[in-house]
Amino acid sequence: NAGVMQNPRHLVRRRGQEARLRCSPMKGHSHVYWYRQLPEEGLKFMVYLQKENIIDESGMPKERFSAEFPKEGPSILRIQQVVRGDSAAYFCASSIDREAGNTIYFGEGSWLTVV
């Protein structure tokens, strides 16, 4: 039973390029969350999605960042025109549904380095 799958695990981008991070939730899970973790810091909520819907994007920067979770395929976190401050670990998590108290399970993360 595969867990949450994220790729790429490591990504290096030059300033101004685009970064695309992919996440496939656990089997049977239809809810996806993205978190960002800066070095030596905590986990900051970015966005919560269900299939084809963005439910809560209150943690997403207003510009350059977008997320989707299409009917078919993985969830994508897209960062346009990356800057050095975007360098971080981006974790995806999934849950079976959104009843209060349902546990979220994390993928191994995608480490973005902007040079």
Add this chain to the structure above:
Amino acid sequence: GQQVMQIPQYQHVQEGEDFTTYCNSSTTLSNIQWYKQRPGGHPVFLIQLVKSGEVKKQKRLTFQFGEAKKNSSLHITATQTTDVGTYFCAVNTGGFKTIFGAGTRLFVKA
């Protein structure tokens, strides 16, 4: 918005000593979860507490949920080097977010 305060930020212990991290909320929580993140790794779910005054144990780890459901603690008895990492508490907001505490980073000296 919902916030949860976690202390201490760091804790250095000698192997064999005990360790405790605390989470506090200004509002009543429906539940609280605990995660562990090893250095360079990803958060791993440890446990969820739901009931007022609940106490759960996992080997050397003891988790407590306060009577008022506003605070929680994680206690490790006789730490080992394998306990090294950052321990996060997490709470569900009234909406759809799971919010994490800032984490307590545990260092264990052999």
